[in-house]
Amino acid sequence: MAYRETSRVRERKQATRQAILNNALRMLNESGFSGLQMAALARQCQLATGTLYRYFSSKEALCTAVFEYATDIEIGRVAAQLQQPQLTAPEHIAAALTTFAKRALRAPIAAWALIAEPVEPAVNHARLRYREQYATLFSRAIDDGIAQQSLPPQNSTLSSHALVGAIAEALIGPLAQQQPQHLNQTIAAAVQFCLQAITAKPYPTIFPDQEC
Amino acid sequence: MAYRETSRVRERKQATRQAILNNALRMLNESGFSGLQMAALARQCQLATGTLYRYFSSKEALCTAVFEYATDIEIGRVAAQLQQPQLTAPEHIAAALTTFAKRALRAPIAAWALIAEPVEPAVNHARLRYREQYATLFSRAIDDGIAQQSLPPQNSTLSSHALVGAIAEALIGPLAQQQPQHLNQTIAAAVQFCLQAITAKPYPTIFPDQEC
DNA sequence: CCAAGAAGTGAACCATGATTCAGTTCTTAA
DNA sequence: TTAAGAACTGAATCATGGTTCACTTCTTGG
Numbered sequence: 451m452a453y454r455e456t457s458r459v460r461e462r463k464q465a466t467r468q469a470i471l472n473n474a475l476r477m478l479n480e481s482g483f484s485g486l487q488m489a490a491l492a493r494q495c496q497l498a499t500g501t502l503y504r505y506f507s508s509k510e511a512l513c514t515a516v517f518e519y520a521t522d523i524e525i526g527r528v529a530a531q532l533q534q535p536q537l538t539a540p541e542h543i544a545a546a547l548t549t550f551a552k553r554a555l556r557a558p559i560a561a562w563a564l565i566a567e568p569v570e571p572a573v574n575h576a577r578l579r580y581r582e583q584y585a586t587l588f589s590r591a592i593d594d595g596i597a598q599q600s601l602p603p604q605n606s607t608l609s610s611h612a613l614v615g616a617i618a619e620a621l622i623g624p625l626a627q628q629q630p631q632h633l634n635q636t637i638a639a640a641v642q643f644c645l646q647a648i649t650a651k652p653y654p655t656i657f658p659d660q661e662c
Numbered sequence: 663m664a665y666r667e668t669s670r671v672r673e674r675k676q677a678t679r680q681a682i683l684n685n686a687l688r689m690l691n692e693s694g695f696s697g698l699q700m701a702a703l704a705r706q707c708q709l710a711t712g713t714l715y716r717y718f719s720s721k722e723a724l725c726t727a728v729f730e731y732a733t734d735i736e737i738g739r740v741a742a743q744l745q746q747p748q749l750t751a752p753e754h755i756a757a758a759l760t761t762f763a764k765r766a767l768r769a770p771i772a773a774w775a776l777i778a779e780p781v782e783p784a785v786n787h788a789r790l791r792y793r794e795q796y797a798t799l800f801s802r803a804i805d806d807g808i809a810q811q812s813l814p815p816q817n818s819t820l821s822s823h824a825l826v827g828a829i830a831e832a833l834i835g836p837l838a839q840q841q842p843q844h845l846n847q848t849i850a851a852a853v854q855f856c857l858q859a860i861t862a863k864p865y866p867t868i869f870p871d872q873e874c
Numbered sequence: 875c876c877a878a879g880a881a882g883t884g885a886a887c888c889a890t891g892a893t894t895c896a897g898t899t900c901t902t903a904a
Numbered sequence: 905t906t907a908a909g910a911a912c913t914g915a916a917t918c919a920t921g922g923t924t925c926a927c928t929t930c931t932t933g934g
Contacts, residue, residue, distance in 0.1 A: 452933045453879040459931070463881085488922060498883040500924075509922065527874060540865075552874040605851050608832055612855045615831020616824040639817050643824045647859035662739060662764040665902045665909040675911090700892060701914095710913040712894075721892065881930070886923105893918075900911070 467505050470495055474516045475560075482563040483513055483573070510570045517576040520564060525583050527553060532591050539595025540649055543588065544641050547613065551621050551637045565618050585610045592648060601648055613644050679717050682707055686728040687772075694775040695725055695785070722782045729788040732776060737795050739765060744803050751807025752861055755800065756853050759825065763833050763849045777830050797822045804860060813860055825856050 473494040477486050488509055492499045506512035531545040554561035564580060588610035595601030620640040685706040689698050700721055704711045718724035743757040766773035776792060800822035807813030832852040 452877055453931060454933070455880080456932070459880085487920095492884095499922090500884065501882050503923070504881065549874040556874075604855075608848065608851045609855060612828040612832040612852060616828035616859070619827020619830065620820055620824040636820065639820045640824060642865050643816075643821060643859050645865040646862035647828070647855050649865060650858035650862035653854050653857040653861060662761045662768075664904065664907060665900095667910080668902070671901070671910085699890095704914095711892090712914065713912055715893070716911065876934085878933095879931090881928105883928075884925100886925090888921105888923075890920085890922100891918105892920100894916085895914100896916105898911100898913070901909090902906105903908095904906085 463505075466495075466497075470497075470502065470505055470512075471516060471519050474512065475520055478516060478520065478563055479557050479560045482559050486513065486516070488512075510572045513570060513573045514576050517564065517573050517580070520560060521576070521580045521583070524550075524553060524564065525580070525587070528584070529587055532587055538600045539591055539598065540600055540645055542591050543595075543613070543648070544645060546588070546591070547617055547641045547644055548637060550614070551617050551640060554618065554621055555633055555637070561618075581611070581614070584614050588613055595648075602651060604648065604652075609648050612647065616640065616644055616647070675717075678707075678709075682709075682714065682717055682724075683728055683731050686724065687732055690728060690732065690775055691769050691772045694771050698725065698728070700724075722784045725782060725785045726788050729776065729785050729792070732772060733788070733792045733795070736762075736765060736776065737792070737799070740796070741799055744799055750812045751803055751810065752812055752857055754803050755807070755825070755860070756857055758800070758803070759829055759853045759856055760849060762826070763829050763852060766830065766833055767845055767849070773830075793823075793826070796826050800825055807860075814863060816860065816864075821860050824859065828852065828856055828859070 470491070474486060474491055477491060477494065486509075488502055489499050491512075492502050495502075502512065506515060528546045528550050531549050532542045534542065534545065537545070554565075564577070585607060589606035592601060592604065592606035592609055596603055596606070617640050620643070621636065682703070686698060686703055689703060689706065698721075700714055701711050703724075704714050707714075714724065718727060740758045740762055743761045744754045746754065746757065749757070766777075776789070797819060801818040804813060804816065804818035804821055808815055808818070829852050832855070833848065
């Protein structure tokens, strides 16, 4: 035997892998998963198509990796807001939602790709984990608030999902096309909407038992 | 000349067109737009593939028509709840959100297709109209509530989008997998969340001016 | 320097699924 | 009954885009 992988090679491969992910993330920002094509990606990376398959066994695997890579970044930013010392739970949540919203507006296509674009089953598992992570982050913050009595008792899991949904829909959809100078107000209003939902005293349950 | 379209033929064509839409809607319910394939649809309709193209110029046109057909049904149901006499605005909205939620849970794939599945540009225009219609319905109801003082002043457009987003995310995502016997409670909780958001007295604006 | 083993290449291949079109069948008015 | 004009058919065609693989180039221990 005459060849054995050395650390120099290992690092170069690691760098290539990272470059692939970075380029894929850029493409994700430009056109979502559906615009992420193997041939185009290879060109971006100055690699041959086949080479991509030495790093990822399939497009699905690549997408999953990109998804997780992007996710880790996003989740990290939001988590950081929730960990600032000296803030109450509502303040934490307001800060986190604002970060979520600002980042989503800055990279709307990627945000949509992470949140809503339908993808292969394997990528969808990654998405479920992503949502789960958000849900966990927010629901933990809500539970903290309940414990320290800065928030009223509530189903924190449901609230956390609803929070993310409200922000996402309010910002990603048609409203996101509006003038940039109004965006901050829109974000503030959406955050306010969310805070009202979680801080208000329980609204008497209305459950019209209609058929539908 | 010996042939001229008669009303009998016109009606038969109309029926065929409707049958295509109905079958397409059923397929949409089973597997979303991505599972809506021309050959399979033709088989369902007992027609040849080519015949579909006599009724719709392309798959995109067909999808758009199906989208609008499905949309009209959904919007109609929600609108009906908002028009019940003798109810206050919060009651109207609770009823409408409940209907929205129940229907979404009964046909989750179609709901996801209408709300989130990425589609051709033309279909996307239809989706924007769809969201716009929802937004209009709810924002009008909110405006009514503000006028009759059953709701506090607020940005009704934003609130309406956030309402739909909160319900959709709370119900379409992971939560929808839960046991059916808990669904009603989940719906009630999500509706309560929404009502708290729109009925609460304004929460002092927090707008952390962080970078993100 | 050499040979073994990897990594890299990209044109060819393949799968999927929309679209077409030449031929067939149906409908109608004369 | 007949012929003009539609409507219908479905196999063939086309487009897209992921995946493969025979071949070339690089890396490394001896």
